[in-house]
Structures are given as C-alpha cells and as structure tokens.
Amino acid sequence: MSSPPTTKEMSDPEAKTPDVRIEQTKDASGVLSNIRKTFRAIVFHTVKHTGVGIVCAVAYFDPGNWGVDLQAGSQFGYKLLFIVLLSGLFAMFLQVLASRLGCVTGLDLASHCRLLLHDRPKHKLLYRWLLLYPLYILSEAAIISTDLAELLGSGIALCLLFPKLPLWGGVLLTASDVFLLLALRDPVGGKPVRLFELLIGALVLIVLICMAVIISKVGVNWGDAFDGFVPSKTLFQSGGLYTSIGIIGATVMPHSLFLGSALATQDRVKAKPDKMSRPLLASPTLSMESDASEVTQPPRSRVQIVREEIRKTFSSVFKIETAEKYAHEPKSHAERENNPLNFVRAHIYHGMVDIIISLLGFAVIINSLILILASAVFYYGASAGNGPASLFDAHDLLRDVVGKAAATLFALALLAAGQSASIIATMAGQTVSEGFLRWRVSPVMRRLITRCLGLIPSMTVAIAVGRSGVDTLLVASQVALSIVLPFIVFPLLYLTSSKSIMQVKVPSPIPNSGEQPNEPSNPDTEAQGEQTVDYSNGIVFSCIGYFIWIIMLAANVYAIVSLGLGTENA
Template sequence: MTTQTQTKSDGTLGWLSRARSVTWAIALHAMKSAGVGIVCAVAYFDPGNWGVDLQAGSEFGYKLLFVVLLAGIFAIFMQTQASRLGCVTGLDLASHCRLLLHDRPKHKLLWRWLVLYPLYALAEIAIISTDLAELLGSAIALCMLFPTLPLWAGVLLTASDVLLLLALRDPMRGQPVRLFELLIAVLVFIVLICMAIIISKARVHWGDAFDGFLPSKTVFRSDALYTSIGIIGATVMPHSLFLGSALATQDRFSPAPPPPKPTALTTMDSTLSTDSEVTISSTPPANKRGPRSLLEYTIASVRRHFRVLPSTLLPDLPMSHAEHENKPLEFVRAHLYYGIVDMVVSLLGLAVVINSLILILSAAVFFNGDTGSTGPASLFDAYDLLKTTVGKPAAILFALALLASGQSSSIIATLAGQIVSEGFIRWRLSPVMRRLFTRCLGLVPALVVAAALGRAGIDTLLVASQVILSIVLPFIVFPLLWLTSSKSIMSVKKPLERSTAPSLSPSPGDAVDSPASPADSSAAAPALEGQLETVDFSLGKITIGVGYGIWLIIVMANVYAIVGLGLGEGA
C-alpha cells in the first residue's frame, strides 16, 4: 500500500514538474513574442475612432456594437496577414510593392509611374491623415486638461512627442526595442484603465449593451449604415499594415548581436550599413588621439542626425522577388504562430474592448441619458457632459485616456512613415529627418485649422481624415492579399533530411576508378540545391475568399460613403 502511495505521489510530482516547465516555456515565449500586437493595436483606437464611436453611441445607442466587433474582426484578419507576410519573407509590405512593381519585365516606366508611385503617394497621404488625427486628438485632450490653453498651442505641444522618439534607438532596425514597446504598452493600458473607471461610474444598461453585439435591423437603416461605414473605415488602418509587416521581420528569440568593432569603413561619412542610426563621423587623423573637443562632437552629432545617404552608397538590394530569399524555415516556425496569437489577443482584447467601451459610454451618457441632445456627440461634448453628469474626476480621466491614445498613435504613425518611404522608394534619411518630415506634413494643416476655425474646424478635419483613410484602404489591402496568396512569394526552402539526401560517396560494392575531384563536388551542388523542398505558407482557398470578400465590402462601403457625401447625407 505504501509503495502504491509513493508511486502515485511521484507521478503527481512529475506531472506538476512537467506542467511547470511547460507553463514557464509558454510564458517565456509569450514575453518574447508579445509587443508587436500591442504596438499595432494602438492604431485601432486612435482619436479618429473616438470621434466615430462617440457619434455612433450618441445616435443609435448600443445597436452598433455589432459593427465595432465586425470591424475588429476585419482588422484582425488583415493584420495577421501582414504579420504572415513579414515573418515568412523578411520584408515589409512597402518593400514587396517595390519588388513587385519597380522592375516589371515589360513597360517598366508605365508600371512605376502609373501604379508604384501613385500607390506610394496614397500610402503617404494615409499616414499624413493619420498623424493629423492624432495631433488633433492630443491637442483636444490638452485643451480639456488646461482650459486656458489655445487650441493651436495644444497642437504645437503635442507635436513635440517626436523628441521622445529621438531618445530611443530606432525600433525598425534589427532586434526589437523593448523600451519602445514598453512605452507603447504603458500608454495603451492607461487608456484601458481610464475607460474602465469611467464606465464603472456611468449608468450602463449591460443587458442592452451585450445585445448590441448581435446584428439588428438598426444597422441597415440608411443613417446607421453610413455611421457603420465610418466605424469600419476608422478601424482598419492602412499604416498599421505596413508597420505590422515590418515588425514581424524582427528576430525576437535570438540574442542581440554584439556591436561591430570600429573600422575604417564604419567611420566613413556615409555608411553601407542598412542600420540608419549608426554613428557617422569623419575619419580622424592617424596621429590624433584622446577625446575630441565639444565642437567636434557637436558637428558629428549634427551630421549624424541630419544626413542624407546617397543612393549610390546604399547596399545592393534585390530588384525582384526572383532575387529575394525568404526567411529560414526555423525562423518562420519560431515566430509565425506566436506572432499571430499575439496579434489576435492584442486586437481583440485591447482594440475591440476600448472601442466598445467608448461607444458604450456614449450610449449611456448621451443616448440613454437626460441630455436632450439629438445630434452626434463630439469629443468636447463628451468631456463637458461627463464633467456635469458623472463628475470632474471622470472627465479628467477621459481627457487623459484621449491624450494617451493620441500620443501613442502619433508615434506609431511616424514610424510607419519611415517604413513606407524606405520600402517604396528607398528614401534614406536619418531618423530625425524622417520623423520631422512626417510630423511637419500633418502639423501645418492642423495649426492652420486650429487657429482659423477653432473647435468646429477641428471636428470637421477629424472626420475628413477618416474619410481619406477609408478611401485609401482598398488600395493597400489588395496588394497584401495578392502577395500572401502567391505560393512563389510565400514559400520557404526546407533542407533535405540526411536520410533522404542522395549520397555523393560511392558504396562499398561500386568500382572506384579515381577519387572524387573538386569539380565533381561542385557539379553535384546545383543538383542538391534543385532538390530542396519548399514549405508553402500562402493562404488557402477559403482564406483567400474571405480576404477578397472583406476587400469587396470595404470597396462598396467606400462607394456608398463617397456617394453619400456627394448627396449631403454625411454632413
């Protein structure tokens, strides 16, 4: 009896030990792979989403929560495909567009000027529109927190967040920058916590709220349908697809390589490295030793941060997909599925939840409250009403959540501008120049509108930015679906197993006339290379059908929105 008890105890301890080891392995992989999903989720609850969700809740109550969930599912599908593309191929979506369209076998100039460059222009317009909405949302939040602050001054203050990026290593180079991802995660959870506290103080009819996640006839009303299109257009962000595909190329499990030792090549004014943040300085004289003067350090720093790298010194990159080699199979297997899980959990657990909370708050305070308001609610309206009905602390939390949302989304949009410019046209500026350029393009119209038109102009500009994003989205989604559906692009080489590889040495029974020569070995190498197996990571037929179905829905929604604007329905 004692022996049986001891055996059972040993078995239990062994099971617990295995469970702990498996749990620790999963947690370790989760900690290493997590980050990309949170960074990309930021784009799906930016100030543009806030404006649309507030409008939906104030006009239709909880009924459009189904559309918020549907838009979140669309976003999850597209974002996971962008991650798949980057992880398998090692290139972001913008770089793939360049490989696909820059050097076509026939009519090269036509493909470049009629397809590639217009697509690049649309991507830049989307990023500028996104950054414009983030600037406006953050400026509105600052004006809520500091009522005496002019709106134009709030725009200027929020534009200074680019300086925060300059203090960090470039997140787009090599290994992931965990400090950057931690910063974004902190801002995201500030938004989530603030909204949860506000919702706990509002009088929400939770039964009606959960019913709102089910489809209803209200969604198909003409006015509700137009608002639903706005929710979809404001949720699925083009710039996040570029960003997600780029971050998925990073190795998140291997240790960071040590920095290279300084050589004569690394001290040239222009470097051949693809890392755009390596130090650039003039080669010091051989007889000069010791630390340089403050003036020399200052000059070197200015040159490093405001340089333009000539295209002739850029590394030779493949000009077509036939010249490009995808990531190794080990890398894909180690990163792909963890990355997809990270993306799904982050978008479903953060983006969809935060958007739903914003709509629920608007429905509880405006639609079901005693406000007497019948029109759509703006950000300022929500703040003022929360202040009078729920209390000043809740209104302050609302402003802080909006500020955190705007700042985090603005950082993401600026990084997406870097990816787009480098991928489409290999435009290599220093990180400072790239970020300042992207920020200034959105800053100028925001300042003009804020100074000239005030709150009404800001609200109009926010709506206009979301309309532009909705129009651009199908042009970005189509190449993503086409690329991930291609077997030739999404296939990874698999080395032959030792047992299946043909032997080059003679068997004992074979006659050997002469020893194998190097020429024989070199002649056999191409034969082995041609026998390499491939693993296909392209989309299946059902997934392709779902993807193009979503694309068609977005196109029809855009057509409806444009026609509605022309007829004055969206005014």
C-alpha cells in the same frame, strides 16, 4: 530484491510498498517539473513575442475612432456595437496577413510593392508612374490623414485638461513627442526596441484603465449593451449604414498594415551577443595602430569631447546614405529568398496569437467602451436627443453629470490614445518612405519630415477655424483613410495568396528534430529535388480576404456618393 508484502499490507488496499511510494513520488515530482517547464516556456514566449500586437492595436482606437464611436453611440445607442466587433475582426484578419507576410518573406508590405512594380520586365515606366508612385502617394496621404487626426485629438485633450490653452497651442505641444522618437533607437530597423514597445504598452493600459473607471461611474444597462453585439435592423435605418461605414473606415488603418509587416520581420528569439566575448577590434593591426595614435594624440579637455560628440550626433542626423547601399538588392521576387524555415516556425504563430489577443483584448474593448459611454450618456441619459456628440461635448457632459474626476480621466485617455497613435503613424511613415522609394536619409530626418507633414495642416485648421472645424476635419481624415484602404489591402491579399512569394525552402538534410512541416509542399519544386513549405493563403482565407475587400470597396463607394449627394446623416 524487495521484501514481500506483509499480511497488513495485503489486507489493507491503501497500504503501499516502499517501491510504490517511491514511484508515486517520482511521478508527482515529474508532473511538477513539467508544470514548471510549461510555465517557463509560456513566460519566455510571452516576453519575447509580445509587443508587435500592442503596437499595431494602437492604430485602431485613435482619436478618429473616438469621434466616430461617440457619434454612433449618441445617435443609435448600443445598436452599432456589432459593427465595432465586425470591424475589429476585419482589422484582425488583415493584420494577421501583414504579420505573416513580413515573417515569411523578411520584407514589409511597402518593399514588396516596390519589388512588384519598380523593375518590371516590360513597360517599367508605365508600372512606376501609373501604379507604384500613385500607390506611394496614397499611402503617404493615409499617414498624413492619420497623423492629422492624432495631433488634433491630442491637442483637444490638452485643451480639456488646461482650458486656457488655445487649440493651436495644444497641437503644437503634442508634436513635441517627436523629440522622444529622436532619443529612441530605430524601432523598425531590424531589432526589437523594448523601450519603444513598453512605452506604447503603458499608454494603451492608461487608455483602458481610464475608460474602465469612467464606465463604472456611468449607469449602463449591460443587458441592452450586450444585445448590441447582435445584428439589428438599425444598421439599415436612416444614417445607420453611413455611420457603420465610418466605423469600419476609422478602425481598419492602412498605416498599421505597413508597420505591422515591418515589425514582423524582426528576430525576437535570437539571444543578444555577449559583450564580454566580442573582440574590441577586428584586427590586431588596427588595435596596435589605434593604441599608437592614442598615445601620440594630446589629451583633450571635457569641452572638446562634448563638442566632438555633438558634431557626430548632428552629422548622423543629417546624414545621406549612399546609393551603393541599395545597388545590389534584388530587383524582383525571383532574385531573393525568404526567411529560413526555422525562423518562420519560431515566429509566425506566436506573432499571430499576439496580434489576435491584442486587437480583441484592447482595440475592440476600448472602442466598445467609448460607444457604450456615448450611448449611456447621450442616447439613454439626460442629454438624449441633442444630436451627435463631439469630444468637447462628451467631456463637458461627463464633468457636469458624473463629475470632474471622470472628465479628467476622459481627457487623459484621449491624450494617451492620441500620443501613442501619433508615434505609430510617424514610424509607419518611415517604413513607407524606405520601402517604396528607398529614401536615403537618416531615420531621424524621416521622422521629422513625416511629423511636419501632419503638423502643418493641423496647425492651419487649429488657428484659422478653431474648435468649430475640428470635428469636420476629423471626419474628413477618416473619409480619406476609407478611400485609400482598398488600394492598400489589395496588394496585401495578392502577395499573401501567391505561392511563389510565400513559400519557404526546407533545409536539406532536414534536421532530426522529430518535427515535420505541417504545411503542404510545392509539387513543382519537389519535382526539381527542392522541397518548400507553402505559407500562402488557402482557398478559404483568400475568399474571406477578397470578401472583406469587396465590402470595403462597396462601403467607400456608398460613402463617396452620399457625400457628393449630401444625403448622409452624420
């Protein structure tokens, strides 16, 4: 028993008994312990789940965006910053849908299109030749157009850094990053490749830091700049709507939806197996046989070992996978099951947060900084009234007005943006070919072919036309992306709005974890004794998605008609 309080303790309200002080100490230590646990959990989830959002965000500030943002800022000042923000929100919404699709179903968007259209119960050939294969061709055209802009943008950056380098030489040098891709493991092959994600993250930070430094050296009226995020009548003035459509078309990238859905299928929580605990061979018999063969084999020289390794490497590069690998795969959505519920819960919301923060924190900010730079220099600055600004114009004016250091930073940021976006486009090409066609060649060969498809037209334009045709080709590539985009977004909206595709089975019996599904179950399956959790789009999300799709479709029709009539003011 504790001793009764003394007269001093009774008269002094701040005096504490030993038991009270012990309890307060325990409470304080408990609070600190909870804070440490919360901090560790935040760090753990940040390290595990960060990466996909940054990789996807790269597509939204590629050199095509740079060209459109420079044009918008030099012609309309800060007024089109609202369109930059709106297009970023559109991209964020669609990218979240792509992430949900991959996380819930375990398949990327291209594979889902194949399941929908390749083996229909009736009229198989019609579905394949009128829907599946044209959709694949459009997807490949989007990737080639994207890679075209990335190669040209990176080539321009090298020419700005090294003025004596011809444009075609810069384009050829930028294509050498494919050798870096050959050295990496397969980033979309099912396991996260942290080296790949760290490389992309470093390039993104280089772009952001360079643009921030440049903006700090340019006189910006920040009050007018923030007013640009509010809608204004400038959007409907001559040329404003057309340029706004160009911003939307250049921002929302089809290939990023394919790649984002593929990366969302990866298990980012499962611990790596302990190498020391794994058996070297699966069978003791095999172990004995291998030991005996090693004893009987004569010792090999170092040259023989190196030659054998080179032979194995080249055979793996040009390896063609057998058709049996895909012989037993499901032919429709009804024949396959989605990811288990614990996998979906462990990834879906973290993936959504990663994408939202990355797109708003990197893509929207970088695009806004590019437009603000063009506005401050070409619209409100000494070069006002000289018309739309190109990448070469921006570099030359920064060099003359701000200084050579700012111009160099501009070129470095453009190079980092082009190289990172080019790597992403090449990876997306691998996802598209595998998903649509089950193209059975090694990932290395897929990357080489994808890069060559974008390199050939880039080199042709760089040699035949030179700098004068680069801007035209960049605009043409963004128009091609804008035309393809509605055809890619519609299957994404259809798939993520389907309850039969986006439902996950509840394990029976339900684990006693004290956590119940927050999502409504499907009553049809409950009547059959099987519970499911529905992750499909609700009515509100479906309406928002189709509204965005209608806006994109109308914008494309307007852009095509304007180009055909020659009434655009680009």
